Amino acid sequence: MNKDIQKNTKQIGAPQKENRMRRLVKKVHLDTKELVLLQLLIGVFLLMSILSPGRFLSVYNLQSMAYQFPEFGIFALAMMVIVVTGGINLSITYSATLSSILGAVVLVALNNLGVQPLVTVVIGVLVIIISSIACGAVNGLIVAHIGITPMLATLGTMTLFEGIALNITKGGAISGFPDMFQWFGNSAILGIPVPLLIFVLVIIATYFILQRSSFGAKVYMIGCNPTATRFSGVNVKKVLFLLYIYSGILTGFAGIIMASRYNSAKESYGYTYLLQSVAAAVLGGTDISGGFGKVFGTVVSVLILQVISSGLNIFGVNRFITDVIMGMILIVVLTINFVNNRMEEKALLSKKVVTA
Amino acid sequence: MAQNMFLRMHNVSKTFPGVKALKNIDLEVEYGEIHALIGENGAGKSTLIKILSGVYQPDEGAEIIIDGVVQKTITPLDSLKRGIAVIYQDFSLFPNLSVAENIAMVSRVEKRKKIVNWRETNQIARSALAKLGLKIPLSKTLSELSVAKQQLVAIARALVNDAKLIVMDEPTSALSRGEVESLFSIIRNLKEQGISILFISHKLDELFAISDRFSILRDGKYVGTFGEDELDDDRLISLMVGRKIEYKIFEKRTLVDPIFEVRNLSKAGNFKDISFTLHRGEILGITGLVGAGRSELAQAIFGLNPSDSGELILEGKRLQVNAPEQAVQHGISYIPENRLTEGLILKKTMSDNICLTVLKQISSRHGLIEKEAQNKLVEKWIEEMHIRPNIPNMIASKLSGGNQQRVVLSKWLATDPKVLIVDEPTNGIDIGAKADIHQLLRDLSEQGMSIIVISSELPEILAIGDRVLVMRRGKIAAILDGKNLTQEEIMKEAL
Numbered sequence: 007m008n009k010d011i012q013k014n015t016k017q018i019g020a021p022q023k024e025n026r027m028r029r030l031v032k033k034v035h036l037d038t039k040e041l042v043l044l045q046l047l048i049g050v051f052l053l054m055s056i057l058s059p060g061r062f063l064s065v066y067n068l069q070s071m072a073y074q075f076p077e078f079g080i081f082a083l084a085m086m087v088i089v090v091t092g093g094i095n096l097s098i099t100y101s102a103t104l105s106s107i108l109g110a111v112v113l114v115a116l117n118n119l120g121v122q123p124l125v126t127v128v129i130g131v132l133v134i135i136i137s138s139i140a141c142g143a144v145n146g147l148i149v150a151h152i153g154i155t156p157m158l159a160t161l162g163t164m165t166l167f168e169g170i171a172l173n174i175t176k177g178g179a180i181s182g183f184p185d186m187f188q189w190f191g192n193s194a195i196l197g198i199p200v201p202l203l204i205f206v207l208v209i210i211a212t213y214f215i216l217q218r219s220s221f222g223a224k225v226y227m228i229g230c231n232p233t234a235t236r237f238s239g240v241n242v243k244k245v246l247f248l249l250y251i252y253s254g255i256l257t258g259f260a261g262i263i264m265a266s267r268y269n270s271a272k273e274s275y276g277y278t279y280l281l282q283s284v285a286a287a288v289l290g291g292t293d294i295s296g297g298f299g300k301v302f303g304t305v306v307s308v309l310i311l312q313v314i315s316s317g318l319n320i321f322g323v324n325r326f327i328t329d330v331i332m333g334m335i336l337i338v339v340l341t342i343n344f345v346n347n348r349m350e351e352k353a354l355l356s357k358k359v360v361t362a
Numbered sequence: 363m364a365q366n367m368f369l370r371m372h373n374v375s376k377t378f379p380g381v382k383a384l385k386n387i388d389l390e391v392e393y394g395e396i397h398a399l400i401g402e403n404g405a406g407k408s409t410l411i412k413i414l415s416g417v418y419q420p421d422e423g424a425e426i427i428i429d430g431v432v433q434k435t436i437t438p439l440d441s442l443k444r445g446i447a448v449i450y451q452d453f454s455l456f457p458n459l460s461v462a463e464n465i466a467m468v469s470r471v472e473k474r475k476k477i478v479n480w481r482e483t484n485q486i487a488r489s490a491l492a493k494l495g496l497k498i499p500l501s502k503t504l505s506e507l508s509v510a511k512q513q514l515v516a517i518a519r520a521l522v523n524d525a526k527l528i529v530m531d532e533p534t535s536a537l538s539r540g541e542v543e544s545l546f547s548i549i550r551n552l553k554e555q556g557i558s559i560l561f562i563s564h565k566l567d568e569l570f571a572i573s574d575r576f577s578i579l580r581d582g583k584y585v586g587t588f589g590e591d592e593l594d595d596d597r598l599i600s601l602m603v604g605r606k607i608e609y610k611i612f613e614k615r616t617l618v619d620p621i622f623e624v625r626n627l628s629k630a631g632n633f634k635d636i637s638f639t640l641h642r643g644e645i646l647g648i649t650g651l652v653g654a655g656r657s658e659l660a661q662a663i664f665g666l667n668p669s670d671s672g673e674l675i676l677e678g679k680r681l682q683v684n685a686p687e688q689a690v691q692h693g694i695s696y697i698p699e700n701r702l703t704e705g706l707i708l709k710k711t712m713s714d715n716i717c718l719t720v721l722k723q724i725s726s727r728h729g730l731i732e733k734e735a736q737n738k739l740v741e742k743w744i745e746e747m748h749i750r751p752n753i754p755n756m757i758a759s760k761l762s763g764g765n766q767q768r769v770v771l772s773k774w775l776a777t778d779p780k781v782l783i784v785d786e787p788t789n790g791i792d793i794g795a796k797a798d799i800h801q802l803l804r805d806l807s808e809q810g811m812s813i814i815v816i817s818s819e820l821p822e823i824l825a826i827g828d829r830v831l832v833m834r835r836g837k838i839a840a841i842l843d844g845k846n847l848t849q850e851e852i853m854k855e856a857l
Binding site for chain 1: 685686687689690696698703704705706707708709710714717718719721722724725728729730731773777
């Protein structure tokens, strides 16, 4: 009995330094994992800056990064919200390109008819968003209402969307948009790139929907235990259906940015982002088995991956070597997280024995 | 005497966190004996079997002697090697493999064969089936067989493994009368070959038809072992039920103001033609054996398992309940039996769990959760239900069983239900906490809530049920007045 008390007091009297650090962290609502990510981001940023001072920190490079990562970031969030439910959405990139191709067809047609550019662009964007909602609804229907495993369902729709897109484009790219359409991908407001602004809006919206709303609370609970959530009177099917639609809308935004940046639409645009999105979500602390994951972590991870790939690109590292390095980083970080979790669990277990 | 014993278990105890599941159990099984192991639900039969099969390790001080060899510890492999084969209710077979592969599987794994030798596999299977006097096509896929045949395959597999003691957990629950007869003749045949059978069943007539001796467990304690001639139905029931922990017996009320009515509710394969009325402020106990359809009925009322036909009437209005969210809207709450998988989201906090049913209450018009409202609500329930420790951000899995149940109760009481259905409310909770939960349910009923308590534990039903509905094989066997009711009266209806 006495020994227990001694042990407990020892734990309470943990080093002061750590306490101060923790309080600081609490103030800005970051947990340890997020802090590690932030440190990692600062670390790689400094490393790249030091290793290639003139080039990495150049205005040109920073700007080009700011135009590149928003589409990746939006894909990562579209992926992350689904991973939180314990699922995965393999159709994100083809949902984006199919939507932008459908939009492109309308844009080109109206443009050729000589319709006013502004009207053309508004209608084109609407078509893209509506198409992306439809893609999300198809996924939602199959996963939530029919009940097929998300991985298989979205593998199916991925192929379906790709097939439809190829049928429209016949393998080529669709171009010939009004110049005004380029605004979404290539211009800036007060020096801030428009894609970045769209990304920021997506971040805010996703944060509120997932982490602050009652809808989001249900999403996390479904990710942990769909049965108990259903037993709690939550309409699990409806929540999942709506969430797949939201994921779809995000791919629509990514589709708009990509079509605008490349000034064309093609089914294969952005397909490399698919697995990178899973990587960013998981690196950002999203539990692949569902129930846990935050917008902040995912966004920081996107930045980390972007900084590394830009940096390596500047050093002239071969792209294939870049893939190797990215893969290794991912494995190392995941291993660290896994070992950390194990240690925490063990510590908890031994604590239980003491208090029992 | 001692030489005749294949199995001797002495002083076996098993403690789980917070619960002592077994206390000083003795069990002896002779060679070539058919031995019945009986007790109510939760008496400790399955725990004992799991110790015998090496799944659980007993507490210190246990003595286990198998076939004359003292076992310090038993791993699942030891258990198999010493000739113990357990046939669980689901048989643990491979439905996608052939009969022959299923029967020969263990020996194949044991010999570390990397390549399938079909001739040997078929030979092993054929000789095992011959020992049982059975003819089942070897190449048939297991899932194509009837349940009864699958069970025989499981027995054949046990024989391949040189089983000397075959443990059968409720082997007759899914069999027709004719199939039971043929199973029994096979069991008798095994007995003649010197193989012992440990038979677990609830069906007393069957037990009397086949067993040589009976060992009775009650509340994790050993009551005794009796020969077939020492027992009859009544004696057996009273030994099983015994005098148990004395709960506070609440005074039974006769309430007259009907609030909720179930009319002719039926669901194929689950329950049939269920009608009863629940009164305002009443506690209605529902009991019956496992499989009698109690939980299925409750889940039908809650919309998890919609019924095929029948009506639900709440305060004079006919309800349409096809999903839980509809039941919740009407003011019906259901606290499931399985707290850990259905009641709670273990990885999330107490606060998250309590709020899940009342997210609307704590959200703004735009659907954003208001932290302050959330904290207030959670603090209120922690206070009201005396949840300890009183830390809203405590992860649910780290709470004790009693406190977890309080969290589940909070989450449902927060919805302010008119009808509260609780399924095994004190399952796996220690005795002190059980009494608290009984008191709480009684208090709620006095405040006007109408409560249905489903429980296998008869003393619990007797303690708090104003009336008791007994189910048997999916039908209502009787609705009894709670005044001066005894366990024996309930058991007679349930069996």
